[in-house]
Amino acid sequence: MDSKNVIAAISLSAAVIILYSLFFAPSPKEIKKVQEEKNQSEKITEAPSLEIEEKVLEISRDEAKSKNQRIEFENISIKGSISLKGAAIDDLIFKKYTETLNGSDQVVLLNPRNLNSGYYVETGWATSSDNIDVPNSKTVWEVVGTNKLTPNSPIKLRWKNNQGIIFEKKISIDNEYLFSVDQLIKNTTEKKYNFYPYGQIVRNKAPKVTNFYILHEGLLGVFDDQLIEQDYDDIEEKKYSITAEKGWLGITDKYWITSLVPEKSKEFKADFEFKNKFKANFIETKPTEVGANEIKSNNIKIIIAAKEVSVIDGYAESLKIDKFDLAIDWGWFYFIVKPLFFAIDYFFKISGNFGIAIVLITFCIRLAFFPLANYSFRSMAKMKVLQPEMTRLKDLHKEDKVKLQQEMMALYKKEKINPLSGCLPILIQIPFFFAIYKMLFVTIEMRHQPFFGWIQDLSERDPTSIFNLFGIIPWDPPSFLLIGAWPCLMGVSMYLQQKLNPTPPDPIQAKIFMFFPLFLTVILAPFPSGLVIYWTVNNVLTMAQQYVIMKRTAVKTVQ
Secondary structure (H helix, E strand, C coil), rough: CHHHHHHHHHHHHHHHHHHHHHHHCCCCCHHHHHHHHHHHHHHHHCCCCCCCCCCCCCHHHHHHHHCCEEEEECCEEEEEEEEEECEEEEEEEEEEECCCCCCCCCEEEECCCCCCCEEEEEEEEECCCCCCCCCCCCCCEEECCCCECCCCEEEEEEEECCCCCEEEEEEEEECCCCEEEEEEEEEEECCCEEEEEEEEEEEEECCCCCCCCCCCCEEEEEECEEEEEEHHHHHHHEEEEECCCCCECCCCCCCCCEEEEEECCCCCEEEEECCEEEEEEEHHHHHHHEECCEEEEEEEEEEEEEEEHHHHHHHHHHCCCCCCHHHHHCCHHHHHHHHHHHHHEEEHHHHHCCCHHHHHHHHHHHHHEEEEEEEEHHHHHHHHHHHHHHHHHHHCCCCHHHHHHHHHHHHHHHHHCCHHHHHHHHHHHHHHHHHHHHHHHHHHHHCCCCCCCCCCCCCCCCCHHHHHHHHCCCCCHHHHHCCCCHHHHHHHHHHHHCCCCCCCCCCHHHHHHHHCCCCCHHCCCCCHHHHHHHHHHHHHHHHHHHHHHHHHHHHHCCC
16 A cells, blocks of 8 residues: 555544534543443433441330331231331231141241341332432331321321421332332422332342252343342342333242332333342332422332232232233243143142142043043054064064164054054153142142141141151151152052053063152152142042053954
8 A cells, every 4th residue: 555545544534623622522521421321321220229237136026016116907808017217118927827737826028127037028219319318227207196097097197308208108008918009299499300110039048949941030020021030049149130111020939929019101220239138129110200289199019928829910910010810930831730730729628638639630631631542552552562562572573673673663553553552641641740740849829738647738748658657657757768659559550550561572671660669759759749649649549541442452453
């Protein structure tokens, strides 16, 4: 390239830069203003850091509650209290549920913030102005009017700052698990201010979780129809943030959920984070401008619930909360698990026993797949009748594997047998087996539900053990030796069912198949007894159907 052209190009570029900086580029003052606005915007849309650290105390729950003035609440489902310090819902007990099967201690979910097990919900306002005081976790609110929250009597809390702005909260409760918080700001000054509504759920430490892949316990939410699930470990490693136009967020346990539903049609930013404690919170991204002598309000729904299917679905429908039914972890097989629950729940309402309901749904499943199972069992019956011929071919062509395969396929074709059809009954059972397991595992309706005899909780393992002869010997075996009566019945039924099937021609394969019922008995012993009952009844029904078909097929083949 010519050096003159290079010099000309450099000179032209320099001229463009100089002219732009002189006539078009923003001044340093404007750049500073834009940067300040950007920083302020980032500051505002961050989830509010209104949590003032409090020392965790080694005191009882009652002592922790007594340190602050409180407003009690109660309905038919829950009871507890709201701390006037911070206006936090930090004391909640489920009246209909106990910690253990025969225990009297009701399930406690929320606890005051200064306990190691602190778990509470707060709502409020954040502001962009450093000159305006807003309520925080140390603010002591004044009660206006009634001092007990019930479905028939909402409460009103008030606090006024030194700048002439009044903050009010009107809290109401329904007969189940819903708190509705109407937040008002009354600006009695001649100035206008911007405020940002927020809500947050704080949990001081992660609870003991099941750590099982089919159940999520931790932080979750639905944002613009997208389900987000974050385990406690995930949040400890990395904060999660998202901006959405609609949705909800919360912290879920196996049977309980604490959740926040922002006001509709208002964009918000949600954060899941860990800073010495776990937080699920949101803040609206666009300010609520409160002009001189003006009143503005905001509504936040708080659902702190036992995850009863009818309740969760009811709130999703009545409050129009998108995908709130996913608060119950139905999993990948949602389309099977949830309808299956409704079917079992229907049979429960008829029979009054969830165990009987499981037996009835097993009958229905077998009936639904009756034609397909018939086809499979006919093929298996023919294979068992032809087993001597198959053994003869194996002996005849034991040195020529290719010829053996050709002769076997010719035999299958002649007798119209599909050698893979025997797998169909097992393949059919797998999704329903998993669906029933999932349903028993995640639905609170199955919790502490009895069957007959020694089965007092279908969601737990069979408590008996073959190693003490099911209670005859006065000895309590360790948990790994608790192989109960129902798992043993299931193993026996599998063994008998196996006897009806053709014996695999390979001796090693045959030994593995013989060991399989014992293996599954040990593996499934810790599983919910409701699942083992389903599997056992299903085996018995399968054997009955298979036996009849094999008898008929054998007679026809002999003739």
